[in-house]
Amino acid sequence: MSELVNVKIDGKPYQFEKGTTILKACKSIGIEIPTLCYLEGIAEEGSCGMCVVEVKGSRTLQRACITEVTEGMEITTNSELVNEARKTNLELALAHHPLDCMTCDKDGDCVLQDLAYQFGIKKSQFLDESDVFVYPKETPWDTNPFIQFDPQKCILCRRCVDACENQAIVEAIGIAMRGYKSVVSTPFNLPLEQTNCQFCAECVQACPTGALIEKPRIGKGKIFNFESTDTICAYCGVGCNVELYKDKNNNLVMARGIDKEPNNGRLCVKGRYGYEYVNSNERLTTPLIKENGVFREATWEEAIDYTAKRLLEIKEKYGPDAIGVLGSARCTNEDNYIVQKFARAVIGTNNIDHCARLCHASTVAGLGKALGAGAATNPIDDIKNADVMFVIGSNTTETHPVIAQFIKENKKKRGAKLIVCDPRNIDLAQYADIFIQHYPGTDVALLNGMMKVIVDNGLIDKEFIENHTEGFEDLLKVLKNYDLDKVSKITGVDKKLIESAAITYAKGPNSMIFYTMGITQHHVGVDNVLSIANLALITGHIGKVGNGIDPLRGQANVQGACDVGALPDVYTGYQKVTDETVRKKFEEFWKVKLPDKVGYAVSQFGDLALDGKLKAVYAMGENPLVTEADVRHVKEGFEKLEFLAVQDIFLSETAQIADVVFPAKAAYEKFGTFTNTERRVQLLKPARTPHPNVKDDWEIVCEVATKMGYPMHYKDAEEIWEEIREVTPSFKGITYKRLKENSLQWPCPDITHPGTKILHYGGNFKRPNSKALITGVEFEPPVEIPDNEYPFVLTTGRILFHYHSRNETRRVKVLESFVPENFVEINPEDAEALNIKDGDNVKVKTRRGEIVVKAKISQKPKKGVVFVSFHFSEANANILTINALDPVARIPEYKACACAIEKI
Incomplete structure (x- = not known):
């Protein structure tokens, strides 16, 4: 139990926990003390002096933000002395500050301005206009498109520096020079883009002033003219809470992080700036029908009638399995529930899939087999409880930047160990205690080698294995063949590093x-995931606080789209379509006969279309002609379809x-729910009024279904969610009413349940015997390995400044201007041998x-490995990738194929 101390504040007695600061103590009892430099947990240095209070017996005023309460302390927060000191300190801060509030973009959004009003300061008594130091006009901040810095408005409170150091965990900026020439700058005054700045704009x-501002916001108006909405970021699967601001013209103009889980106020560059695509004049606003190879505008009624007629004709002529349906991880749970219901109940097929097939299908299958649930076991917040963080196949800084910040923070502030395994020398590798740079596609060998070290050194958790797992003996038989010499040769990694990481x-x-996808996007993706599960199970590092497996989802609702059944083998909550009892339940609920065989995966659609087995596709928010492996082949198949319907925003x-x-609504125009990477169901709210002629994705599908003879009518997204709850045990306790108060993590079986933070707690796994399955997995090399004609290994992935097929981010000016084209990363030794220069x-x-792309000579890729991002349709990496599929998950091997590089 915490020790309490007795304190008097403004003459009244209180008790507080020992170690509480005066500032926090006062705030807890409703006494507001002004602050300028203070940000809880970020900037706590007490430099501005605005929070001073009187403490009886002390010779000087004390700074409330850094002074802890002690037994018998008597504090006065509002005396003439205190107020005079605060006013003086504020005037010192204003001594060189320009008095241009009315023309400043931060007018109405400035802490300094608010305090000046509060203390009645119109002009600082310390201002000598004849002797004001004028900072040089050129600064290291000028050339980047993201952030503007005006040093004349800076009060040197250090909040930006501390936010960069303690929140972004980057340290790209600091205080340069001394005395009145002190200024916030970069190392050696380099342009900001030449530092390790990630432009998250936490600074x-x-x-607290107008010194720092987002450049795209400049000239868009004052904050008191904006309307704000709390919603969820529509990019990666972290699920950051974001406050979006809309101007009088209905354009989104600013974003801020909200201080609650999972992001706790943080955002990345896409969350901060990436809203702009919603405002684009390229948005679709009317239905289009193609005639003689050319689109013409159509009415909604005409387009719905035409689509329903064509789908019915194809269904009648070829059967329901000649039609494929695609959901989308960029659409809500409600959208995806409706589109999978449309596929099954209206068309009569289980050919329903979405982009999880291309990123985490291996996770759903692999963790589902091993643990009974194909989802993250622990919340993001649990990172702070981990003593060791093992990151493999994840360039977390670029794919899940906010989670990378938490990982770095745990290492920096709590001394946790970090192990990073990746074919590229990624950002996280710079912070790692152990960095293993293995060849793409050798993960099983690496993980087996680690497990053999663990077994040989007696570091397994025998009690956990005996009580909570089965199959360990099969694993032991496999591990006999993975001595470190063999593993080192396969992976290209020093065996001492492997041994050290294992221990x-x-x-x-x-x-x-x-x-992430460095593990899943292989023809042995499921084997990779099973190997990760094996590692956690034999050491007992699962089912408890600070121990678990977190596959990081790549898109905002890829977890949710899987959860609500946008997959060919399961209904909502991963209830199997082949289970007769489950199928009958859905038949009774939907009042229709349902198909009993597993459907086709989207990774098979191209071949099926070429073979004449697939005649039509209905795609909601997906872009397979950029995202599929061997995409030219897939395009040939899609062009052979008799009918293709697409609903999208562009x-x-x-x-x-x-x-x-x-034409559909964008995520920032919708009501509904997203489910993030940690199984957290979150309420999405519209931050912008959509064009009057666009519709919710679920609404469009319902209209097509109704026209096809299966009436689907819902008044809103909440009514759809209520139906999802009704048929999904793991969502039963999650209601919109509860979500308005706070997000909830499934499973949540009833309305009194708080949600499940940690899956498999205490070793209770979601399998028939409650035991996890350990599987012996043998190493298989990539399908295509280098040879004389194609001597390099090509691997693909994301970059920080773009997203998926770039449909959204190419319409965000600052992101597109910063990285406007694709590139190939080549190791310097390889580049020299090929006479290729940067x-x-x-x-x-x-x-x-x-x-054809530009070469980027980089130390990131291992010698013999090259990297190309997959965002650019103009130089599409998926023209190169191989459509070699995992036999279980049907996921392509994006992460390893043989290639050649030729200088032009």
């Missing part, structure tokens, strides 16, 4: 694993070849095609 959000992870005492590459296109145009070739 901007922390700034560090096993000893913990609390260890968590994080992975005329995507897939929409361009469609027969009919429906910036040269090169041809990247595989057996499937070629692209």
